[in-house]
Amino acid sequence: MVEIKILDNLRKWDPDEKHQVIKMTEHFYFRGHLCIAMELLSINLYELIKANGFVGFTTSLIRRFTSQMLMSLSLMRHHRIVHCDLKPENVLLRHPAKSAIKVIDFGSSCLEHEKSFLYLHSKPFLPVS
Numbered sequence: 001m002v003e004i005k006i007l008d009n010l011r012k013w014d015p016d017e018k019h020q021v022i023k024m025t026e027h028f029y030f031r032g033h034l035c036i037a038m039e040l041l042s043i044n045l046y047e048l049i050k051a052n053g054f055v056g057f058t059t060s061l062i063r064r065f066t067s068q069m070l071m072s073l074s075l076m077r078h079h080r081i082v083h084c085d086l087k088p089e090n091v092l093l094r095h096p097a098k099s100a101i102k103v104i105d106f107g108s109s110c111l112e113h114e115k116s117f118l119y120l121h122s123k124p125f126l127p128v129s
Helices: 002-013 045-051 059-078
Strands: 024-030 033-038 091-093 101-103
Touching: 002 024, 002 033, 002 059, 045 091, 059 101
Parallel strands: none
Antiparallel strands: 024 033, 091 101
């Protein structure tokens, strides 16, 4: 329910969608499961990097992605939202042939002033010997 609250607030705070955050269209319960309907987007940045052979992008494209990410982060900072899981897999292209992005997955997010008792961190990569 925290994610629903954050997504609902983000929709209110960014009605013109200028801050590149995912737009929740509705939420509902189905057979005892909470479902969240969102806008349809394209692939995530990790998949784009992989499809590009892990060779990197042009400075121009990186600049476009970065400025959009900063817009998203500025909205979150202004409203004291901590994303907690920002990574390439949680940044999606709006369209497969364009450079517009949206930040997704607010499931681990919290509000700065609320106590959270979850310990969040990335799982380390452990090589198999």
